[in-house]
Amino acid sequence: MAPNLLPIDYILGIVVFWLALGLAGLVLQRQPRLLAQLLFPAGALGALALAVVTLGALGGGTNVAVLPLGLPDLPFHLRLDALSAFFLLLLGGAVFGISVYGAGYFRTMEGSTLGLLCLEYHLFIASMVLVLLADDAYLFMVAWEAMALSSYFLVTTDHKVPEIRRAGFLYLLIAHVGAIGILLCFGVMQGGQGDYSFATMRQAELSPFWASATFLLALFGFGAKAGLLPLHAWLPEAHPAAPSPVSALMSGVMLKTAIYGLLRVTFDLLGTQLWWWGALTLVLGLMTALYGVLFAAVQSDMKRLLAYSSIENIGIILAGIGLGIIFHAFHQEAVAVLALVAALYHALNHAFFKGLLFLGTGSVLHATGERNLGHLGGLIRRMPWVAVLVLVGTLAIAGLPPFNGFVSEWLLLQAFLLTPALPHPYLNMMIPLGAAAIALAAALAAYAMVKFYGVIFLGQHREEKLLHAHDAGNWERLGLGWMAAACLALGLFPVAVILQLDNVTQLLIGRELGSSAGHAGWLWLTPVAPERASYSPVILFLIILVGLGFTFIAVRKLYHGRLRRGAPWDCGFPAQTPRMQDTAEGFSQPIRQIFEPVFGIIRELPSPFDTHPHYHGETRDRLWNLFYLPIAAVTEKLSGLIGKLQHGRISIYLLYSFITLLALLAFVR
Amino acid sequence: MIPFSAQLVNLFAALLLLIAFAMLSQRRILSLINLFAMQGLVLSVSTLIVGLTTQQHHLYYSAALTLVLKVIFLPWLLHRLIRKLNVKWDVETMFNIPSTMLIGIVLVVFAFNLALPISQLSGTIIRSTLGIAMASVLLSFLMMITRRKAVPQVIGFLAMENGLFFAATSATYGMPMVVELGIALDVLVGAFIFGIFFFHIRETFDSLDIKHMERLKED
Structure with missing residues (x-):
C-alpha cells in the first residue's frame, strides 16, 4: 500500500x-x-x-x-x-x-x-x-x-x-x-x-502604525x-x-519570488490593507516601469537591454499590485481582482517571454561571441530557428496580440480605465494618469524591442565573422520552442488561465474574476462585462493567419514572374555596405534626445581633423550618483570614525572593557 | 556576634584584598608571582574553612583544585617561563604607583557600594566579603591595564579569576562543580596559550613590551 x-x-x-x-x-x-x-x-x-x-x-x-x-x-x-x-x-x-x-x-x-x-x-x-x-x-x-x-x-x-x-x-x-x-x-x-x-x-x-511599518x-x-x-x-x-x-x-523566475513575498505579506499575513500602501506601490511601480523602459531603449548591450526591460516589467506588475491594494482597501473588489489578475498574469507571462529572450541572446552569444548590438546584424539568415522563436518573444514582450504580453497589459489597462468612483478625489484624478504611464511604458517597450530584434536579426551583418554564425542545436531549439509555445498558448487561451488564477485571488481577497471574464465562453475574454470590452485572441489569431496567408498567396501568385531584382536608385551610394545601416545608438537617438534629463550621458566627439576618429557615448544611471554614492560615502565616513577606536594598544582595549564593565555595573545597580 | 569561622574567613578576605593591592604596587615580576601564589593559598584556605563550616563537600574539591592549580602549578609554570624568557627585571607601569593605588581605593569603594544590595539578598555566612571579592576583581583588571609588559598582564588575568572564584564562594557557596572545573581548565589553557604567545611576541619584537604590538594596527 x-x-x-x-x-x-x-x-x-x-x-x-x-x-x-x-x-x-x-x-x-x-x-x-x-x-x-x-x-x-x-x-x-x-x-x-x-x-x-x-x-x-x-x-x-x-x-x-x-x-x-x-x-x-x-x-x-x-x-x-x-x-x-x-x-x-x-x-x-x-x-x-x-x-x-x-x-x-x-x-x-x-x-x-x-x-x-x-x-x-x-x-x-x-x-x-x-x-x-x-x-x-x-x-x-x-x-x-x-x-x-x-x-x-x-x-x-x-x-x-x-x-x-x-x-x-x-x-x-x-x-x-x-x-x-x-x-x-x-x-x-x-x-x-x-x-x-x-x-x-x-x-x-x-x-495601523506597525502594519504600515511591516508593509x-x-x-x-x-x-x-x-x-x-x-x-x-x-x-x-x-x-x-x-x-x-x-x-x-x-529574470524570469527569481524576480517573481519577490513578487510572491510581497503578495504573501500584504494580502495573506497582514490582515488589513491601507490605501496609501497601494498608492505608494503604484507610484513606485510606474516610476520603475518608465525608468526601466527608457534605459532599455538606449542600451547597446543586448543582455543589459533585456535586464532593464525586466525592471520595466516588474514595475508593471507592482503597479498592478498597487492598484489591487488601493481598490481592495476601498472595498471595490471587482476592480481589485482585475488588477491583481493582471499583475499575476503579467508575472507568468514575463517568466516565459523574458526567459525566451534571454535564452535567445544566449544562442546569439554562443554563435557569434558578441553581445554588443553594434557588432551584430542580419542573423535571421544564419540562425533562422532562433530568429523565428525570438520573434515570438519579441512580439509578446512588445504587447502585440495574439501573444501573452498583450493580454496582461490589456487587463491592467482595463483595470486602470474602468476605475469606479473611488471615495478619494485625488486618487480618482491620478489613477487615469497611471494608465497613461502604462501605455507610454508599453509603447516604449515595443520601441526597445524593435531595436533589439531589428538590430540583431534584420539588416545586414555588421562584422565578417557573423557570416560563420551557426544556428542553435536541438536542445536549445527545444527549450526556445517550449518557451515560445507557452507565450502563444498563454496568449490564445486567457480565459482558461484566468479560471486558474481565480484560485489565487480567492485566497488573496476572496473574490474571483472567472465568472465575469469567462462570461461569454472560453473564446471571448470579457474582463468586466461583454458590453464594456471583449477580446478573442483565437479569432484574432485566425484573422492574422488568414490575412498573412492571403497576402502571401497574392504576392506569390499574382506577382509571380513579375518579381525582378534590379539596382535601386543608389542616391550617390553606389556601394551599400553594412556600415550604412541604422545602428543601435542611431535608432535610440530620438529617445536619448527627448528624455535627456533622465539619463546621465557622457559623450566624446572626435574633432573633424582627427585622422583616426573615435566616438564614445555612454549612458549612465543618474541614480547611481544621486543615491548610491552618497550612501557609500556616509558608510565609509562612519567606518572611519569607528576605526579610530583601534589604537593597537592592549591597555586601551582593556580600558574599553573595564569602563564598559564599570558602567554596566553602575547601571545594574 | 559573628561566629569564629566567619571571622576567620573575613580575615582571609582582608588578606586577599591586601595582596591585590600589593600586586598592584609590586614592580618586580618575581615578587608578583609569589604574591599570586600567596593569593591562591589564601583563597584555598578560606574555601576550605567555608566548606568545613557549612558542610558543603564540593568546596573541599574546589579548595584542593585551587591549591594544586594556583598555588603550585601556575606559579611554577610562570617561574619557569620567566627563567626561560629571562625577564626578571623591574616592571614599568604606565602611571606612577601612588596614583594607581588611589584609583584602586576608588574602585574598592565602588565595589563595596555595588555589593551592598547583593549581599543583603544572599544567605551565606560570609556574605559581607562579596564586596572584597568584587574589589579584587576590579583591582586585578586595573593591574592588567596599567602594566606594560605581557607577563604581569597575564598574572592580572589569573588574579582576576581568583577574585571571581572568591565572589562565587562568598555569594552562593561556590559555583556548581562543572562550572568550576570548566573555569579551571580555561585558566590552565589560557596560561599555556599565553606562554606560547610570550615566546612568539619575543621572537617577533625582541622584547615582551606590548607597546610594540601597536605596529600591528592597520592604517
Missing part, C-alpha cells in the same frame, strides 16, 4: 531530486558533455513534474507539512496553497524550458566549472521552491539566503572578469540589505509573540530583490553577467 501522498510531498521529492542532481554534477565533472546532456534534461523533467503537480494543486486546497530539520525544537513548516502553487507552476514551466536549453548551452563548458554550475543551478531552483513553500519566517529566510548565495555564485561563473566580480558584489550587497528588511518585517509582524510561523503572523493584530519593510526588502526603483542598480549589472540560462532564470 502506497501511503496517501499529498502534492506537497511530491514537490519535496522533486526538491530532493534536484539536490541529488546537483551533487551528481560534482561527481560527473570529468564528462562535461554527459553531465550537461544527462543531468539538465533530468532536472527539466523534474520541473515539468512540478508544473503538473502544482497545476493539479492550484484548486486543491491547502496542504501543510512539517519537516523535522533545522534547529532543535524549531522544525521547518511548509505550506502549499493556491498562491504558492501558482508561483510554483510559473517556476516549473519556465525552468523546464531553461533546463532543456541548458543541456545544449552548457555542453561546451569546461568540466570543473560545469560541475559547480550544475550544483549551484539546482540548488538555486530548489531554494526558490522552498521560498515559495515556506510557512515560517525561519525556513523562508534560510531558503531566501540560499537562493541569494547560489545565484551569486551563478552570476560570478566567469569570476576571472573583474566587471563580473564587481557586479556579483553589488548583487550580493543589495540582496543582503534587502534580506535585512525582510527579516525586520517578519520580526515586526510576529508582534512580540516569539513564534515565527506564518500561522501566528496571520493571527497577529497589528496597529514598508516588506516593500523595501522584496523591492530590493525585484529591482524596484532606487534599489534596481544591481539588476542591469548582475543579470547580463550570468550565463544566459541563468539570466533567464533570475
Whole structure:
C-alpha cells in the first residue's frame, strides 16, 4: 500500500531530486558533455513534474507539512496553497524550458566549472521552491539566503572578469540589505509573540502604525530583490553577467519570488490593507516601469537591454499590485481582482517571454561571441530557428496580440480605465494618469524591442565573422520552442488561465474574476462585462493567419514572374555596405534626445581633423550618483570614525572593557 | 556576634584584598608571582574553612583544585617561563604607583557600594566579603591595564579569576562543580596559550613590551 501522498510531498521529492542532481554534477565533472546532456534534461523533467503537480494543486486546497530539520525544537513548516502553487507552476514551466536549453548551452563548458554550475543551478531552483513553500519566517529566510548565495555564485561563473566580480558584489550587497528588511518585517509582524510561523503572523493584530511599518519593510526588502526603483542598480549589472540560462532564470523566475513575498505579506499575513500602501506601490511601480523602459531603449548591450526591460516589467506588475491594494482597501473588489489578475498574469507571462529572450541572446552569444548590438546584424539568415522563436518573444514582450504580453497589459489597462468612483478625489484624478504611464511604458517597450530584434536579426551583418554564425542545436531549439509555445498558448487561451488564477485571488481577497471574464465562453475574454470590452485572441489569431496567408498567396501568385531584382536608385551610394545601416545608438537617438534629463550621458566627439576618429557615448544611471554614492560615502565616513577606536594598544582595549564593565555595573545597580 | 569561622574567613578576605593591592604596587615580576601564589593559598584556605563550616563537600574539591592549580602549578609554570624568557627585571607601569593605588581605593569603594544590595539578598555566612571579592576583581583588571609588559598582564588575568572564584564562594557557596572545573581548565589553557604567545611576541619584537604590538594596527 502506497501511503496517501499529498502534492506537497511530491514537490519535496522533486526538491530532493534536484539536490541529488546537483551533487551528481560534482561527481560527473570529468564528462562535461554527459553531465550537461544527462543531468539538465533530468532536472527539466523534474520541473515539468512540478508544473503538473502544482497545476493539479492550484484548486486543491491547502496542504501543510512539517519537516523535522533545522534547529532543535524549531522544525521547518511548509505550506502549499493556491498562491504558492501558482508561483510554483510559473517556476516549473519556465525552468523546464531553461533546463532543456541548458543541456545544449552548457555542453561546451569546461568540466570543473560545469560541475559547480550544475550544483549551484539546482540548488538555486530548489531554494526558490522552498521560498515559495515556506510557512515560517525561519525556513523562508534560510531558503531566501540560499537562493541569494547560489545565484551569486551563478552570476560570478566567469569570476576571472573583474566587471563580473564587481557586479556579483553589488548583487550580493543589495540582496543582503534587502534580506535585512525582510527579516525586520517578519520580526515586526510576529508582534512580540516569539513564534515565527506564518500561522501566528496571520493571527497577529497589528496597529495601523506597525502594519504600515511591516508593509514598508516588506516593500523595501522584496523591492530590493525585484529591482524596484532606487534599489534596481544591481539588476542591469548582475543579470547580463550570468550565463544566459541563468539570466533567464533570475529574470524570469527569481524576480517573481519577490513578487510572491510581497503578495504573501500584504494580502495573506497582514490582515488589513491601507490605501496609501497601494498608492505608494503604484507610484513606485510606474516610476520603475518608465525608468526601466527608457534605459532599455538606449542600451547597446543586448543582455543589459533585456535586464532593464525586466525592471520595466516588474514595475508593471507592482503597479498592478498597487492598484489591487488601493481598490481592495476601498472595498471595490471587482476592480481589485482585475488588477491583481493582471499583475499575476503579467508575472507568468514575463517568466516565459523574458526567459525566451534571454535564452535567445544566449544562442546569439554562443554563435557569434558578441553581445554588443553594434557588432551584430542580419542573423535571421544564419540562425533562422532562433530568429523565428525570438520573434515570438519579441512580439509578446512588445504587447502585440495574439501573444501573452498583450493580454496582461490589456487587463491592467482595463483595470486602470474602468476605475469606479473611488471615495478619494485625488486618487480618482491620478489613477487615469497611471494608465497613461502604462501605455507610454508599453509603447516604449515595443520601441526597445524593435531595436533589439531589428538590430540583431534584420539588416545586414555588421562584422565578417557573423557570416560563420551557426544556428542553435536541438536542445536549445527545444527549450526556445517550449518557451515560445507557452507565450502563444498563454496568449490564445486567457480565459482558461484566468479560471486558474481565480484560485489565487480567492485566497488573496476572496473574490474571483472567472465568472465575469469567462462570461461569454472560453473564446471571448470579457474582463468586466461583454458590453464594456471583449477580446478573442483565437479569432484574432485566425484573422492574422488568414490575412498573412492571403497576402502571401497574392504576392506569390499574382506577382509571380513579375518579381525582378534590379539596382535601386543608389542616391550617390553606389556601394551599400553594412556600415550604412541604422545602428543601435542611431535608432535610440530620438529617445536619448527627448528624455535627456533622465539619463546621465557622457559623450566624446572626435574633432573633424582627427585622422583616426573615435566616438564614445555612454549612458549612465543618474541614480547611481544621486543615491548610491552618497550612501557609500556616509558608510565609509562612519567606518572611519569607528576605526579610530583601534589604537593597537592592549591597555586601551582593556580600558574599553573595564569602563564598559564599570558602567554596566553602575547601571545594574 | 559573628561566629569564629566567619571571622576567620573575613580575615582571609582582608588578606586577599591586601595582596591585590600589593600586586598592584609590586614592580618586580618575581615578587608578583609569589604574591599570586600567596593569593591562591589564601583563597584555598578560606574555601576550605567555608566548606568545613557549612558542610558543603564540593568546596573541599574546589579548595584542593585551587591549591594544586594556583598555588603550585601556575606559579611554577610562570617561574619557569620567566627563567626561560629571562625577564626578571623591574616592571614599568604606565602611571606612577601612588596614583594607581588611589584609583584602586576608588574602585574598592565602588565595589563595596555595588555589593551592598547583593549581599543583603544572599544567605551565606560570609556574605559581607562579596564586596572584597568584587574589589579584587576590579583591582586585578586595573593591574592588567596599567602594566606594560605581557607577563604581569597575564598574572592580572589569573588574579582576576581568583577574585571571581572568591565572589562565587562568598555569594552562593561556590559555583556548581562543572562550572568550576570548566573555569579551571580555561585558566590552565589560557596560561599555556599565553606562554606560547610570550615566546612568539619575543621572537617577533625582541622584547615582551606590548607597546610594540601597536605596529600591528592597520592604517
